Amino acid sequence: MKKLTIAIDGYASTGKSSIAKKIAIKYGYIYINSGSMYRAVTLFAIENKILGLLNDNIDLFIEKLNRISINFRFSENNLISNVFLNNRNVEKDIGSLEVSNYVSKVAAIPEIRKEMVKLQRNVDRGKGVVMDGRDIGSVVFPDADIKLFLTASDAVRASRRFEEMINNGSSVSYDDILNNIRNRDKIDSSRSDSPLIIEKDAVVIDNSNMSIDEQINQINILINYKLAN
Ligand code: CDP
Numbered sequence: 001m002k003k004l005t006i007a008i009d010g011y012a013s014t015g016k017s018s019i020a021k022k023i024a025i026k027y028g029y030i031y032i033n034s035g036s037m038y039r040a041v042t043l044f045a046i047e048n049k050i051l052g053l054l055n056d057n058i059d060l061f062i063e064k065l066n067r068i069s070i071n072f073r074f075s076e077n078n079l080i081s082n083v084f085l086n087n088r089n090v091e092k093d094i095g096s097l098e099v100s101n102y103v104s105k106v107a108a109i110p111e112i113r114k115e116m117v118k119l120q121r122n123v124d125r126g127k128g129v130v131m132d133g134r135d136i137g138s139v140v141f142p143d144a145d146i147k148l149f150l151t152a153s154d155a156v157r158a159s160r161r162f163e164e165m166i167n168n169g170s171s172v173s174y175d176d177i178l179n180n181i182r183n184r185d186k187i188d189s190s191r192s193d194s195p196l197i198i199e200k201d202a203v204v205i206d207n208s209n210m211s212i213d214e215q216i217n218q219i220n221i222l223i224n225y226k227l228a229n
Contacts, residue, residue, distance in 0.1 A: 010150030
């Protein structure tokens with residue numbers, strides 16, 4: 001059976017990872033959340049108190065990252081690859097608003113992107129891959145079999161993320177999340193290296209008023225078509 005590479009890009013908090021995870025489980029593909037890698041680098045920077053260097057010494061910031069090791073290990077608990085930072089599972093820690101508030105600035109640094117893209121391309125595409133992020137269809141796998149671009153209104157995205165974080169026990173405000181989402185979209189779309197763009201051959205899904213199952217149904221149609229042709 002043919003195994004596909006499926007790239008899912010889109011704006012912040014559009015449900016990319018929920019969709020990607022479901023598809024990967026359904027087809028037995030590898031799922032990689034590329035955003036978790038940029039988040040892991042950012043967590044390292046926060047924990048090692050080097051974020052200040054982002055403003056005045058990017059070269060030193062990058063140098064300090066040479067002690068970083070990032071990899072994925074499949075977890076039977078949540079059935080997805082979890083991200084490990086220096087051998088520690090940081091899947092939960094990277095979801096904080098503090099990480100979200102700095103990640104786009106870190107992800108705009110070309111030297112960091114180069115290393116992350118290298119790691120992302122190491123995945124065994126022969127097994128079938130679903131990868132979500134911002135530059136998967138444009139830079140990481142421009143030859144992906146299916147390219148999806150997810151979008152939704154700011155308000156819907158902020159409410160979904162707010163609910164998710166409250167359910168996870170974080171004390172966050174809706175307004176802070178909305179601001180974070182808007183701010184990240186702006187930085188991610190305007191950076192010079194690998195900005196968030198809609199590829200010509202991407203299928204755009206506005207999921208403001210769609211359930212996850214409705215989206216999965218649409219995507220299944222695309223996958224079945226690709227598998228048959
Ligand atoms: O899930 P959410 O939409 O909150 O974001 P994410 O996928 O965890 O990505 C967090 C941040 O990492 C994004 O806002 C981007 O700044 C950066 N990112 C990127 O630059 N390139 C990627 N392929 C994935 C994420």
